[in-house]
Amino acid sequence: MVRLRSGDERTVVVGAGPAGLTAALELGKLGRPGVVFEADDVVGGISRSVVFQGCRLDIGGHRFFTKVPEVEALWHEILGDDLLVRDRMSRIYYRDTFFDYPLKPLNALRGLGLFEAARVMASYLHSQLFPIADETAFDAWVSNRFGRRLFEIFFETYTEKVWGMPCSEISAAWAAQRIKNLDLKTALKNAFLGNGAGNGEVVTSLIDRFLYPRLGPGMMWERCRDLAASNGIETHLRSRVVRVHHAGARVEAVEVEGPDGETRREEAGALISSMPIGALVRAMQPAAPAEVLAAADSLRYRDFLIVGLIVDRAELFPDNWIYVHAPEVRVGRVQSFKNWSPEMVSDPELSFIGLEYFANRGDDLWNMTDDDLVELGAAEAGVIGLFEPGEVRAGTVVRMPRAYPVYDAGYETRLQTLRDWLERFDNLYTVGRNGQHRYNNQDHSMLAGLFAARGVAGEKLDLWSINEDQSFHEELSGEEAERHGMRDRLTPSRAETDVESMLQDAFALYDEVAMGGAVGITASLALAIATAALLLGSGQEFVPMLSLLGQYLFGYQVTWPGLLIGTIEAGLVGFGLGWFTARMINLMVAAFERSLERRLATMTTLEAMTGGMRGQE
Amino acid sequence: MARSERELLLVKRTIARLRVAIVAVVTGMVVGFGLFAATAWLVIKGGPTVGPTLGLLRAYYPGYSVTWTGSFVGFAYGTLTGAALGWCVAALYNFLARRRSKRR
Numbered sequence: 001m002v003r004l005r006s007g008d009e010r011t012v013v014v015g016a017g018p019a020g021l022t023a024a025l026e027l028g029k030l031g032r033p034g035v036v037f038e039a040d041d042v043v044g045g046i047s048r049s050v051v052f053q054g055c056r057l058d059i060g061g062h063r064f065f066t067k068v069p070e071v072e073a074l075w076h077e078i079l080g081d082d083l084l085v086r087d088r089m090s091r092i093y094y095r096d097t098f099f100d101y102p103l104k105p106l107n108a109l110r111g112l113g114l115f116e117a118a119r120v121m122a123s124y125l126h127s128q129l130f131p132i133a134d135e136t137a138f139d140a141w142v143s144n145r146f147g148r149r150l151f152e153i154f155f156e157t158y159t160e161k162v163w164g165m166p167c168s169e170i171s172a173a174w175a176a177q178r179i180k181n182l183d184l185k186t187a188l189k190n191a192f193l194g195n196g197a198g199n200g201e202v203v204t205s206l207i208d209r210f211l212y213p214r215l216g217p218g219m220m221w222e223r224c225r226d227l228a229a230s231n232g233i234e235t236h237l238r239s240r241v242v243r244v245h246h247a248g249a250r251v252e253a254v255e256v257e258g259p260d261g262e263t264r265r266e267e268a269g270a271l272i273s274s275m276p277i278g279a280l281v282r283a284m285q286p287a288a289p290a291e292v293l294a295a296a297d298s299l300r301y302r303d304f305l306i307v308g309l310i311v312d313r314a315e316l317f318p319d320n321w322i323y324v325h326a327p328e329v330r331v332g333r334v335q336s337f338k339n340w341s342p343e344m345v346s347d348p349e350l351s352f353i354g355l356e357y358f359a360n361r362g363d364d365l366w367n368m369t370d371d372d373l374v375e376l377g378a379a380e381a382g383v384i385g386l387f388e389p390g391e392v393r394a395g396t397v398v399r400m401p402r403a404y405p406v407y408d409a410g411y412e413t414r415l416q417t418l419r420d421w422l423e424r425f426d427n428l429y430t431v432g433r434n435g436q437h438r439y440n441n442q443d444h445s446m447l448a449g450l451f452a453a454r455g456v457a458g459e460k461l462d463l464w465s466i467n468e469d470q471s472f473h474e475e476l477s478g479e480e481a482e483r484h485g486m487r488d489r490l491t492p493s494r495a496e497t498d499v500e501s502m503l504q505d506a507f508a509l510y511d512e513v514a515m516g517g518a519v520g521i522t523a524s525l526a527l528a529i530a531t532a533a534l535l536l537g538s539g540q541e542f543v544p545m546l547s548l549l550g551q552y553l554f555g556y557q558v559t560w561p562g563l564l565i566g567t568i569e570a571g572l573v574g575f576g577l578g579w580f581t582a583r584m585i586n587l588m589v590a591a592f593e594r595s596l597e598r599r600l601a602t603m604t605t606l607e608a609m610t611g612g613m614r615g616q617e
Numbered sequence: 618m619a620r621s622e623r624e625l626l627l628v629k630r631t632i633a634r635l636r637v638a639i640v641a642v643v644t645g646m647v648v649g650f651g652l653f654a655a656t657a658w659l660v661i662k663g664g665p666t667v668g669p670t671l672g673l674l675r676a677y678y679p680g681y682s683v684t685w686t687g688s689f690v691g692f693a694y695g696t697l698t699g700a701a702l703g704w705c706v707a708a709l710y711n712f713l714a715r716r717r718s719k720r721r
Contacts, residue, residue, distance in 0.1 A: 508633035512715040518710035521701055533677060542676035578706075 009269020
């Protein structure tokens with residue numbers, strides 16, 4: 001038990017998801033007083049586990065992997081032996097065929113068939129010869145890199161299912177945000193040395209294996225809640241923060257609506273909020289300026305629901321999950337929770353699967369009754385050929401509003417407006433996927449929670465840099481960063497320098513005019529000196545030889561006037577030669593760079609696809 | 618802007634600088650060896666008159682001749698001349714490129 005320091009004001013944590021509970025755990029470790037308010041009746045947020053007839057459902061499927069050692073250490077600290085190492089298998093379903101995912105060329109070719117493969121190739125060649133000029137939309141961006149046909153097969157349907165809007169309306173920047181873990185340095189290494197270069201172990205682990213709690217992700221957060229409570233940080237469920245009172249540059253208190261419907265005031269020494277950032281701004285009292293409120297109201301979210309079906313069969317399919325690209329069904333992905341952890345089912349003779357649907361609150365899917373959704377799920381599983389609807393023993397539905405922040409046109413500007421206004425408060429920290437309106441994975445949210453708690457304790461850490469860049473921009477010294485076990489992420493300057501120096505060496509362009517000037521001046525001086533030396537000294541026998549330059553430099557002779565003319569002409573010829581040489585080098589480098597960019601784009605798009613899908617895990 | 622995009626932008630904006638010493642050494646070696654090889658080749662070929670044209674370089678390089686000794690002398694002169702030219706080109710290039718990048 002950590003003894004609380006007397007005199008510290010209590011930190012209020014809003015939300016008991018990964019970010020909030022990690023912050024609570026860290027606050028407890030640091031000996032800071034705090035309390036967690038969660039509007040829902042369970043902890044874990046979107047990372048909760050839902051129990052249905054003894055089976056456990058993971059909302060979205062949460063693969064536990066991270067490149068942040070401190071987060072991984074925390075997982076092991078919280079769960080110990082209850083954290084399993086699981087093999088991964090996932091496939092894409094399209095046109096009655098299952099394709100390995102990540103995609104494998106031969107498998108994809110076999111699945112598509114020769115005719116379709118030829119169409120894909122022709123489409124790719126067309127995209128290379130006649131790329132779409134305006135690449136601002138996702139469809140154009142992907143088509144330019146993969147060809148329209150491949151985009152239609154492997155990107156369009158699923159992406160539109162996830163986001164509920166045409167790919168032509170999705171910003172290409174979405175992919176860019178999802179490629180955060182792939183920088184150019186890594187891409188260069190991969191391009192030259194193969195995908196596993198340098199960190200093969202990590203790459204392999206991300207593709208083939210992952211960590212997973214024995215009883216699903218909710219187990220992590222139930223345990224985390226208990227650990228925080230043992231350090232004095234209690235979590236109150238069904239307690240919604242409805243107002244945040246502030247004065248000057250500080251948050252002073254929150255108003256909490258409890259399970260009884262009564263609202264009470266809780267003083268806050270600091271506020272760590274994982275509630276949607278728009279809702280937070282809306283809750284602030286006194287109210288934010290009108291333009292800030294307008295920005296708060298305009299952020300959009302994508303909602304999500306999952307149909308859990310207990311199926312009367314021991315083995316259904318070997319995958320952890322299957323992406324459903326087929327346009328004939330509305331389901332986006334199918335999970336088999338038993339394949340995530342055997343203990344996710346109550347009886348080994350049963351299977352428990354989750355059919356994931358992406359929706360918007362109020363649309364037809366969202367408004368369907370649970371019974372209708374169970375029926376729809378069973379029927380669509382039958383269409384895909386996973387099992388017969390008659391094999392379903394029981395079903396349940398879990399709705400998860402605001403599951404994904406939407407990156408629609410202009411969201412960055414609106415989000416920046418909110419950030420600018422919120423950053424005036426010294427003791428307010430926004431964390432989590434919705435708290436930052438950022439497509440964070442669980443580890444990013446946890447890191448934000450850790451940073452927020454340490455911010456309360458006096459450290460200066462930039463929460464917004466998490467998941468923005470590979471590197472972070474904290475005001476930490478290298479030694480402090482080392483202490484956090486995240487030196488690579490906390491010392492961006494060194495990483496940047498490495499990349500910059502490498503790029504400068506590899507791809508820097510020559511300044512053509514400067515090169516022309518340098519060669520021209522040098523040629524000019526050389527001819528002037530050579531001519532003057534003959535005019536001033538001995539060696540007259542060389543005069544006829546040097547005079548031969550008159551064949552090329554019109555009017556040149558080994559005379560003083562000839563020197564003047566030759567100097568000017570040699571300068572011009574030298575400039576031309578230097579400029580031409582630099583130009584040719586630059587063209588060659590540019591051609592190589594374009595080739596490299598295409599390879600980078602290919603990898604980053606695949607990464608984006610992985611990331612986009614991973615976001616639901 | 619994502620980091621990879623920034624890096625690509627950085628690549629597109631990066632202007633190469635020449636390492637003056639390296640350019641000077643390399644061009645010096647090339648010109649020096651070139652003159653050495655040209656002289657030695659004529660000496661090896663032999664004949665009644667060895668290298669009358671190349672020998673005219675003595676106008677600039679006192680002591681140079683188309684002989685074995687001259688080839689080493691020529692190597693030294695060629696190296697110095699090449700190094701001076703290389704240094705001059707590289708230093709001028711860097712100076713001009715720097716000024717132009719400041720203007721940009």
